[in-house]
Amino acid sequence: MKTVQVGLLGLGNIGTGTYKTLEMNKAQIEAAAECKIEITKILERDVDRERDITVRPEQFTQDPDSIFKDPEIDIVIELLGGIEPATTFMLSAMENGKHVVTANKAAVAANFDKLMNTARENGVEFRFEASVGGGIPILNAITTVLRSNQFEEILGILNGTTNYILTQMTEYGLRYEDVLKKAQEKGFAEADPTADVEGIDVANKLSILMALAFDTYVAPEDIPTTGITQITRKDITSAAVNGCKIKLIASAKLVDGKLEYSVKPTQLPNSHPLASINNEFNAVFVKGNAVDELMFYGKGAGPLPTGSAVMGDVLEIAKLCGRK
Numbered sequence: 561m562k563t564v565q566v567g568l569l570g571l572g573n574i575g576t577g578t579y580k581t582l583e584m585n586k587a588q589i590e591a592a593a594e595c596k597i598e599i600t601k602i603l604e605r606d607v608d609r610e611r612d613i614t615v616r617p618e619q620f621t622q623d624p625d626s627i628f629k630d631p632e633i634d635i636v637i638e639l640l641g642g643i644e645p646a647t648t649f650m651l652s653a654m655e656n657g658k659h660v661v662t663a664n665k666a667a668v669a670a671n672f673d674k675l676m677n678t679a680r681e682n683g684v685e686f687r688f689e690a691s692v693g694g695g696i697p698i699l700n701a702i703t704t705v706l707r708s709n710q711f712e713e714i715l716g717i718l719n720g721t722t723n724y725i726l727t728q729m730t731e732y733g734l735r736y737e738d739v740l741k742k743a744q745e746k747g748f749a750e751a752d753p754t755a756d757v758e759g760i761d762v763a764n765k766l767s768i769l770m771a772l773a774f775d776t777y778v779a780p781e782d783i784p785t786t787g788i789t790q791i792t793r794k795d796i797t798s799a800a801v802n803g804c805k806i807k808l809i810a811s812a813k814l815v816d817g818k819l820e821y822s823v824k825p826t827q828l829p830n831s832h833p834l835a836s837i838n839n840e841f842n843a844v845f846v847k848g849n850a851v852d853e854l855m856f857y858g859k860g861a862g863p864l865p866t867g868s869a870v871m872g873d874v875l876e877i878a879k880l881c882g883r884k
């Protein structure tokens with residue numbers, strides 16, 4: 561059986577969750593991919609951090625080119641976070657004939673066309689399922705089995721950190737600052753949580769969803785965006801008195817043929833399906849002109865749910881590599 565070799569950029573929260581997913585389910589993943597899959601090189605600054613996975617010292621490198629220029633490596637997984645150097649690294653990997661998998665919504669949303677075109681020009685796969693909705697296979701669904709639809713609306717809770725914060729403030733009356741700290745400890749939040757709480761992370765995800773579902777690229781900074789930093793316990797209590805919950809909602813809708821979109825905290829009646837989505841769970845409502853209404857639900861953040869999506873992309877590409 562062929563061995564597909566993988567280079568991993570970043571062994572933080574999600575890098576470790578991805579590595580662990582492969583360790584936990586290796587036999588099953590390799591049987592499905594019909595090849596062996598080995599993470600042979602890892603770009604990471606901190607090689608001594610306690611990680612609860614088995615990594616050999618010789619797997620670590622500080623030189624990204626030793627991954628991009630290694631003829632044995634088929635797939636590069638980018639899990640560094642941030643727009644740069646992540647984008648440059650992904651482009652370099654593609655230009656060196658490597659397939660690329662990432663969870664990095666900031667980089668994908670900022671450079672969508674460039675990354676897609678470079679992958680096409682170099683005949684490599686570029687997959688980013690984990691960039692939207694963590695473990696929820698929403699991108700796969702809208703680009704494969706739902707592709708026969710014209711999409712009319714996408715509405716969702718797309719950020720685990722802010723949904724966790726709002727849930728804990730609503731259900732237990734906890735303080736914003738304390739809950740944000742817990743979300744960071746649990747590995748839900750971005751390295752700089754400003755992107756989460758200001759709604760920027762959701763705007764990145766909505767930008768990716770719109771590019772794929774509506775074939776319309778809107779830069780994240782052009783999406784009207786409000787985060788949750790101004791939401792107080794008083795706002796939450798007032799909403800509760802009116803039988804409502806406050807949720808950070810991403811919305812994209814075709815109105816008279818024109819795409820309208822926004823990210824903002826929204827009061828939803830308790831009976832609304834999205835009002836019952838709690839903690840780090842995400843949910844995406846999709847309406848297509850043939851399929852009608854669909855709901856996708858699952859963990860939108862955290863090392864293993866996200867690792868599941870990353871490894872799913874790797875598995876699909878490895879299947880193709882294994883056949884060559």
Ligand SMILES: NC(=O)C1=CN([C@@H]2O[C@H](COP(=O)(O)OP(=O)(O)OC[C@H]3O[C@@H](n4cnc5c(N)ncnc54)[C@H](OP(=O)(O)O)[C@@H]3O)[C@@H](O)[C@H]2O)C=CC1
Nearest residue numbers: 570572573574604605639640641663664748751861862866
């Ligand atoms: N957290 C989550 O639930 C989810 C995260 N994502 C995305 O996954 C990606 C990774 O996130 P996460 O794992 O939480 O982030 P972390 O900050 O935990 O991990 C990134 C790792 O990469 C290392 N790193 C960064 N830049 C370099 C570099 N130039 N050279 C070598 N090592 C580097 C960091 O080292 P150091 O610590 O020294 O900077 C760190 O160990 C992000 O794009 C994020 O948006 C997607 C879905 C869910």
Ligand SMILES: N[C@@H](CC=O)C(=O)O
Nearest residue numbers: 719720721748750861
């Ligand atoms: N920080 C993000 C991680 C997943 O995309 C979130 O909280 O949803």
